[in-house]
Amino acid sequence: MVPYSLDVPGGVATHVLGLARWLQGRGHEPWVFAPGVGRVDAAVPVTLLGAAVALPFNGSVARLALRPSQSRALLAGLTGFDVAHVHEPLTPGVGFAAASRCPVPLVVTHHAAFTPRTPVTQLLRRRALRLPNRVSLAVSPSAAALVNTIGAGEPRIVPNAIELPTPPEARTGRPRVVFVGRLTERRKGYEAFVEAAGLVPEADFIAVGPGGSGAPKVTELGRLTDEALGEVLAGAAVLVAPNLFGESFGMVLVEALARGVAVVASDLPAFRAVASDADVVGFFPVGDVSAAVARIRERLAQPCDPFAAWRLARRFSWDVVGPHIEDAYQRATLPVPDGGPADTKPR
Structure with a gap:
């Protein structure tokens, strides 16, 4: 179950749809529930819960389904499944x-990583x-730290994942430097790019x-399909990831590495948790454009081995x-002394 609208691209939705496809390939019968009104080409069953409301949060915009009728429809839809993954x-x-x-x-996965203020901590x-x-x-140590801060237990870390492509080949021709993310979202750092x-x-x-500024030195392609x-x-x-804050996992870094692409990224804990091999990944201080340019030039002068990135x-x-998530599903269905599932209980 994804709480964010599938009408707008996002890392959580990408992760969930990829997981559902993998589970289906393993012989399971996954079904995705999420807000949204548009057409979804996911190759797995999806139930859309209707329109979402845009709420600014953590430097981004979360599009959430808030109507009680949407929650009732979801709860009715979950009945009959062996396990729910929220x-x-x-x-x-x-x-x-x-x-x-x-x-x-129930299995839950925590994705967000941020430093909550006291009222938010109390609410959570x-x-x-x-x-x-x-x-x-939790998808990362950063996300797990937030869960621990709010007293919600100590989750096991199971990262986001991708459908791994075949090993890449060496590049030829004029080099290309790429940014992937919402161009109008300040925390993604597009201005630095x-x-x-x-x-x-x-x-x-x-x-x-999505978005764009008409920057004269950048070719802005807009939103693309996963294949494109x-x-x-x-x-x-x-790939340049000049993000400023609010990242819990470097999914875009993983996607680039899987295609054999060198990475130049802001020095954020979530990004270092993905990879820190100096032959493939170079970090620069957050917001330091001069340092980013130096790292880009270093990588262009000495290209990385695409297979090493892969x-x-x-x-x-x-x-x-995937098998770690399958294991979580198995554990969720095991009985415990009080008759409920799982390894995290209300405190």
Whole structure:
């Protein structure tokens, strides 16, 4: 269950749909529930819960289904499944409704990582106390730290994952430097990418994602399908991730590495948790465009081995990560002395 609208691209939705496809390939019968009104090409069954409301949060915009009727429809839909997997269980709307009133054994995954202010901490702690017995996961140490801060237990870390492509080949021709993310979202750091484009004339700069500023030195491709994004990355020399804050996992880094692309990224804990091999990944201080340009030029002058990048991404493939989630589903259905499932109980 995804609490965020599938009408807008996002890391949680990408993760959940990829997981559902992997589970289906393993012979399971997954079914995805999420807000949204548009058409979803997911290759797995999806039930859309209707329109979402845009709420600014953590430097981003969360599009959530908040109507009670949407929560009732979701809870009715969950009845009859062997286990429910709710992502971001403390999120307002259908996410918290599904987790707090789940009619079947429950697994939750926490994705968010931020430093909550005291009122937010208190709110999240109250919500966590209302969750039933569950198996609790987090996608990164940063996300797990937030869960621990609000007293919601100590989740097991199971990272996001990707459908690993075939090993890449070496690039030829004029180098391309790529940005992937929402261009108008400040925390993604797109302004730094635009500034860097004007300082590195020896490469073509390409941006993928919704929004746009008409930057003269950047080719802005807008939102692409997963297949088209893969093609763009396959032709890139460097991915730049100049994010400023609010990241719990470097999914875009993993996607680039899987295509054999070198990474230049802000020095954020979530990004270092993905990869820190200096032959493939270079970090720069958050917001330091001059340092970012220096790292880009270093990587252009000495391209990384595409296969080495691919190997770094391999540990985030579904064939590696997926079995840990299957194990969580098995644990959720095991009985415990009080008759409920799971390894995290209300406190």
